[in-house]
Amino acid sequence: MHARLKLFLPLILFGILALFLLRGLSLDPKEMPSALIDKPFPEFSLPALGGDAKLDKASVSGRVALFNVWATWCVSCRVEHPYLTELARQGVAIYGINYKDEDAAALGWLQQLGDPYIANIADREGTLGLDLGVYGAPETYLVDAQGMVRYRHVGVVDERVWTTVLLPLYTQLKGEGEG
Amino acid sequence: MNMRALLQWLLAMGCLVLPLQALSVIETYEFSDPALASRYQELSGELRCPKCQNQNIADSNAPIAQDLRKLLHQQLEQGASDEEILQYMVDRYGEFVRYRPRFAGATMLLWLAPGVLLLLGLLIVFLTLRDRKQPGGSEGDLSDADQQRLRELMKKADKE
Known part of the structure; x- marks a missing residue:
């Protein structure tokens, strides 16, 4: 009996390996959870885009909101923009973090393509981006009413991402915030 | 110049x-x-x-x-x-x-897996080699009656 079982050992090992490989097929190594998940949104004090007024953490927190890292040099941001506008029209609170960009170019973009943002933080040097662990635009952070980062999406937010990933969390956080 | x-x-x-x-x-x-x-x-x-x-x-x-x-x-x-x-x-x-993540929590698996796999491999090699010895030494495992039968069969084969 023992010897017979041993014959199956290679098959069993293969099975285990196959399970791991199968899992690997659906894993995206580019998808890394943010180091800030369930940690407070970093403190900052940066100018608002196109003005001298300063924005800080207190002025942009207090409600469940998306923080969208974007720039005019970012091609995918242009792809994403119409959908953000649509979300804003549906009443989703979106703040912009204009990441390592020129103010004039960014303002021109908003004028031309529409402005879905409640306010835009002008992160010209990328310091807030660094504290957030941003490594490329676009990135979108879901922040709860207590100012905690709850999710980060790297890449374009489109309808699929919104309905399958962000919306369930957003709704849940909204419920928590009011409850 | x-x-x-x-x-x-x-x-x-x-x-x-x-x-x-x-x-x-x-x-x-x-x-x-x-x-x-x-x-x-x-x-x-x-x-x-x-x-x-x-x-x-x-x-x-x-x-x-x-x-x-x-x-x-x-x-x-x-x-x-x-x-x-x-x-x-x-x-x-x-x-x-970090290319060398610290030894804690989730990275424990990362650090320990090579050693564990090596030990597992050595164990398999050891078991395989130990089992392989047995067929050679299995002559002594025959009961007296079987030994007797074997001798008779071989004698018979020699005669034919």
């Missing part, structure tokens, strides 16, 4: 230096202390570029790697320790940013 030799020499040197310059696309930093420069080399080799993933920040040309190099330079000049700098990076980019 002397002037011409000098010019020739300069031209030759220029030809040697030119290709080097073309390669050095990654910016260089000045350090107040040579010890800082060597720590910079070491740390930038150990920190992983979050964007390009399979390059360290010393080798990568991605904008984020440039930013991190700049930050590394600043922090070294400000007198931060290696531990502080690594912690700062890990706080923002996760354990992922």
Whole structure:
């Protein structure tokens, strides 16, 4: 009996390996959870885009909101923009973090393509981006009413991402915030 | 004549230096202390570029790697320790940013897996080799009656 079982050992090992490989097929190594998940949104004090007024953490927190890292040099941001506008029209609170960009170019973009943002933080040097662990635009952070980062999406937010990933969390956080 | 030799020499040197310059696309930093420069080399080799993933920040040309190099330079000049700098990076980019993640939590598997797999392999080799010995020595396992039968059969075979 023992010897017979041993014959199956290679098959069993293969099975285990196959399970791991199968899992690997659906894993995206580019998808890394943010180091800030369930940690407070970093403190900052940066100018608002196109003005001298300063924005800080207190002025942009207090409600469940998306923080969208974007720039005019970012091609995918242009792809994403119409959908953000649509979300804003549906009443989703979106703040912009204009990441390592020129103010004039960014303002021109908003004028031309529409402005879905409640306010835009002008992160010209990328310091807030660094504290957030941003490594490329676009990135979108879901922040709860207590100012905690709850999710980060790297890449374009489109309808699929919104309905399958962000919306369930957003709704849940909204419920928590009011409850 | 002397002037011409000098010019020739300069031209030759220029030809040697030119290709080097073309390669050095990654910016260089000045350090107040040579010890800082060597720590910079070491740390930038150990920190992983979050964007390009399979390059360290010393080798990568991605904008984020440039930013991190700049930050590394600043922090070294400000007198931060290696531990502080690594912690700062890990706080923002996760354990992922280190090529040698610390031994804790989820990275435990990463550190222990090679050793565990090696032991498992050795165990399999040991068991296989031990089992392989048995068929050779199995003659003694026959009962007396079987031995008797075997001898008779062999005798019979010899006669035929």
